[in-house]
Amino acid sequence: PNHPESPERVRRCYEYLLAKNFEFAEPAVCRDEDILLVHSKKLLDEVRTGDFSDPDTPNLNNIFEYAKLSAGAAILASEIALKEGLCFSLMRPPGHHASKESLGGFCYFNNIAIAAEKLRDKGERVAIIDFDCHHGNGTQDIFLGKEGIIYLSLHCSPLYPGTGKKSEKNCYNFPMPADTNEATYLSVLREGLNLIEKFNPQVLAISAGFDTYRRDPLAGLSLDKESFRKIGQLIAEFKLPTFAILEGGYSHDLGSCVYEFLAGLENKEKFYATN
Numbered sequence: 001p002n003h004p005e006s007p008e009r010v011r012r013c014y015e016y017l018l019a020k021n022f023e024f025a026e027p028a029v030c031r032d033e034d035i036l037l038v039h040s041k042k043l044l045d046e047v048r049t050g051d052f053s054d055p056d057t058p059n060l061n062n063i064f065e066y067a068k069l070s071a072g073a074a075i076l077a078s079e080i081a082l083k084e085g086l087c088f089s090l091m092r093p094p095g096h097h098a099s100k101e102s103l104g105g106f107c108y109f110n111n112i113a114i115a116a117e118k119l120r121d122k123g124e125r126v127a128i129i130d131f132d133c134h135h136g137n138g139t140q141d142i143f144l145g146k147e148g149i150i151y152l153s154l155h156c157s158p159l160y161p162g163t164g165k166k167s168e169k170n171c172y173n174f175p176m177p178a179d180t181n182e183a184t185y186l187s188v189l190r191e192g193l194n195l196i197e198k199f200n201p202q203v204l205a206i207s208a209g210f211d212t213y214r215r216d217p218l219a220g221l222s223l224d225k226e227s228f229r230k231i232g233q234l235i236a237e238f239k240l241p242t243f244a245i246l247e248g249g250y251s252h253d254l255g256s257c258v259y260e261f262l263a264g265l266e267n268k269e270k271f272y273a274t275n
Contacts, residue, residue, distance in 0.1 A: 003058065004218055004250045005106040010092050013246075016255025017090065022262075025080065027073035027091070029065060034075065035109050037117045038142045040101050047108050057093075057103050067093060067108035074111035074245045078119055078205070081243035088208070088262055089245040096136030096207045096247050097161060105134065105161060111245055113142045116205045120148050127201035128152065131189075131231060132209020132247040133219035135164030139207065140171045150199045152192045154185070156212070156221055181222045185212075186230055193234060204235065204242040210249025210257040218250050225253060225260050232264020 018024070035044050046052045048064045060066075073091040080087035095112060097105030116126045128143070130136045130153040140163070143149050150170050157165060157175030164173040172195050174188050196204075210228065211219040235242065242265065249257060 005092060005094070007092070009250060009254055010090060010246070012252070013090055013255040013258055017259060017262075020259055024090075025076060027069060027076045027089070029068040030072040030075055030114065034071060034114050034118065035068070037121070038100065038110055038113045039098070043098075043101055043103065043109075047103065052103060054104050056105055057108065063108060070095065071109050071111045071114045074115040074243075075118060077243040077245060078115040078203070081203070081241045085241055086265060087243045088258070088265075089243070090258070091246060094209075094247040095138070095245075096130060096132060096209075097134070097138045099138040099141035104138075106248075107138060110138045110142060112136075112205055112207045113139050115243070115245075116149060117142075119203055119205075120146075123148075125149070125200065125202045126205055127196045127199055127203070128205045128207065129192075129196070129235065130154070130207035130209070130247070131212060132207055133211040133216070133221060134160055134209065134248060135173065135175070136207055136247075137161045137163040140164065140168075140173075144171050145169045150196060150201065152196060154189060154192060156180070156219060159219060176221065178220065179222060182224065182227045182230070185221060185223060185227070186234070189231065189234060193238075197238075201238075201240065204238060204240050206235065206242065206244035207247045208244045208258075208261060209247035210251075210254055210261075213249065213251055213253065213257055215253060216249065216251045219248070225256050228257050228261035229264035232261045233267060234264075236265050236267045
């Protein structure tokens with residue numbers, strides 16, 4: 001009760017997108033072997049047995065199955081994107097703070113990392129773009145120094161988890177102050193996307209966090225709803241198979257923020273009036 005990463009936030013977003021005529025696919029739980037691609041057996045067993053304690057990441061009944069379902073949704077999104085070009089997964093719990101050995105920050109298993117690693121194992125060159133307000137310390141921990149993959153993070157600093165202050169190897173970090181406006185943010189994003197273009201990926205994996213929205217109760221830069229459409233449009237310019245999964249975003253406007261982002265990914269130029 002009263003946890004910001006609640007079922008209610010996703011339910012409201014689902015109803016908003018359903019009213020916009022989006023279609024939804026039913027995911028299945030991932031295999032333990034999928035989790036072990038990026039996480040230690042120790043972490044897998046801790047979540048399975050409930051032998052963990054974290055103030056932000058509750059030990060709930062059946063959390064192991066829920067976390068496996070969320071990772072399975074990320075895998076399904078990647079598979080749909082390879083076939084159809086684009087997919088977004090509206091799921092919880094999120095994942096980008098889960099590292100090889102540990103959970104935290106509302107995250108149990110690293111959904112984007114599991115899906116990306118499965119693609120990398122098949123020989124795909126994958127670029128992960130993370131625009132959550134918080135640095136994806138778990139994703140960086142998993143992929144730092146690995147070949148065939150690149151990680152780009154735009155995040156607010158200082159802010160939890162306090163990492164991502166500089167770029168390292170194949171992990172490119174762009175920390176920004178809390179008062180960063182849309183124009184500055186998009187300029188930095190273009191700089192980061194230029195690095196991805198040089199990497200020449202075959203698939204884009206997006207950790208889509210909407211807590212960069214100026215009205216977000218937990219974090220927030222100074223982005224408006226329409227800013228997410230522009231972010232989507234810049235990413236769409238790659239014309240690559242793209243899957244995005246939900247990370248953060250805790251405002252009551254989450255549905256409309258997600259909608260704007262998806263409209264941008266579909267490269268729709270028209271801007272709709274939003275309240």
